Amino acid sequence: MDILSRILSLLPINEAIRTSVLSRKWKYVWCSHSNLTLNKGTMRKPYVKTSTGYRWLRDNEFITRADAVLRQHSGMGVERMEIKFGLHSKHADHIDRWVNFAIASKTKEFVIDLSGWDKSIFFSKLSAGNHRIVREPPYNLPSQLFSPSYGSSLRCLELTTVSLQIPADFKGFLNLKSLSLVDVSITDEEVQCMLSKCNLLEFLDISFCKTVTSIRMLHPLDQLKHLVIDICPKLQEIELNCSLTTLKYSGNMIPLIFASTSRLTNSSIVFLTYGSALSYIATGFPSTLPRLETLNLHCAERERTIVPEGPFKFTYLRNLRLELFLPGHENIRKTDVLDYAHLLKIAPFMETLELSLVMVGL
Template identity: 70%
Template sequence: MEIKFGLHSKHADHIDGWVNFAIASRTKEFVINLSGRPKSTYFRELSCGNKRIAREEPYNLPSQLFSPNNGSYLQCLELRTVSLQLPSDFKGFLNLKSLSLVDVRITDEDVQSMLSKCELLEFFEIAYCRMVTRIRMLDSLDRLKHLVVDICPKLREIELNCSPTTLKLTNISIVLLAYQSSLSYIVTGFPSSSPRVETLTLLSYEREKTMVPVGPFKFTYLQNLRLELVISDYDIRKTDVLDYAYLLKIAPFMETLELAMWMMGPHRPYCKDDGELRIGLPHKHAYLKSVRISGFFGHKDQVELALHILRSSIALEKMEITPKLEISNNLALHEIATEFVCKADCHNIVNVVRVPSYLEPSATAMEA
């Protein structure tokens, strides 16, 4: 059963009736989405800060939904733009496998209580929950496979009570709001608690050169990696995209790699006057098959990274380089990628994508 409409507390009588009907019908999958708008608008609203538009008081979920008898049939629960306060005698959802909390008014204690009392949970998403400062899983969730944490502005800590032998968390998606190198976070941020991650998506904002920590840890289970890098060097460039060649060393079994870059400073496509391209010793990577680099502005370090990946990946089947729609001088960047990267392609696996020249700058900025 799905309730999907822009409603709030003054409509409580109607919503209560639908919730009671779902309970009486022993609903297994229940969606209460009272936002009436797409999820992307939450980010815009948070970015407005004190200028945020006044919101209506959210609907309070009735306590009967959380009683042991009424909630025992639930296997999937998705809540959006509601207020949730668990009753003191909450015993958990015995059969719940999927839980999604988006724009939910909920305390740290109630998040912890829900996680600790849903032993069969496999998927957990929490996004745009403005009150949450900590996510704690004190009891081991041995079945948890997918964790999505998406822009909770006050969140400072995630504590997973899972040992390396029992942890089955394989799919992680993270957004870092503070300026922090995604590469240093990958190496030091969570590997001790999530060594078995297979799919990782990470968005970060970067200003400084990454100090790559040297250590023995490797993501021996990581197969799919997507990094979304917002590089904001407005003055002198301090970051070095070539640092991400280190990914091939710490993820020896990676099969797909996506690097989506948004360079927010001045753009100067590489030319031979910038000096010789840095060519390090290739690291023979035996599993990487697919690479996609978007936001290719033709910077020297971008060219160097693409060449390093190409020369190091002995099993590579496809490599796509594209400026996407935010690139202003697409023709020059297309030629640079073609000249330096395609020339080194001995197996005809590189595809340099060109953005149509008729796209206006305003349209490209909106797409970015």
């Protein structure tokens, strides 16, 4: 039975459930499935497929099928539980039951994505200036999720399009290694509280959070190696006491301050406001990265910048990709692409240089 359970755990939950019709022996094997992925794909029955494709899965259909799966599951051995469907605060009673199931089963990896969209949709909407994504009030996470009894079990937590209020007695997620907050209603103080009580955190993603203005944590985050910050429209500063190896940032040009940058080797930066890419590389944040090996920079610029000569060189930089958005009208554009030959001076050991120029407003 252990071998059968292991085999079924490699199947999507809907496929595992279908094996229950094979025999009496197989009927309940799926009930110990360790990977509970509840989304519009796994909760859709085969007969809803039409000649033009799959019929849209309704809220009540998703809820009914998700309830049926969790009602029959043993609640034991759940490694990962994912709830991914477009739901809101009016569905709170149902979502609360699913969250309580995850807590009771001590799920190690818990994903709640109530947006109903891929992350790329958030990028396209917010980069275009549309800061309002959902019309319904977001679901508010229950305080039980932050209880000490569950906090020691959790290894990975991913939250999308929810609201959370951290209780005053929050002790932290003592073994949490990966935290993702996407389109989450959260305050600066709550972000700081989360970070201060997750000492084993290795990966942090804060994206499309419209209420966050500052990500600041002077308490050492010794294990944090990978940081992703995507388009938080009101964000004004990032200051963390950590030593990253990879950084991905997109948004306005703001100060990026880290206690140590000696280990940061891979950086991807997308600026949504006008600025000088050449000046930023030579005198901005990248110039503080002594061991930078790979840099991807997306920038929109109008003005030509003459970078002063200096002793600094990127001796470790091997791969550089620049994507520049330039005004198409010559009366507006004052840049000169030949200025970027300066990069060959400050990065003498560069192996790959990719320069992409996009003329806008033609």
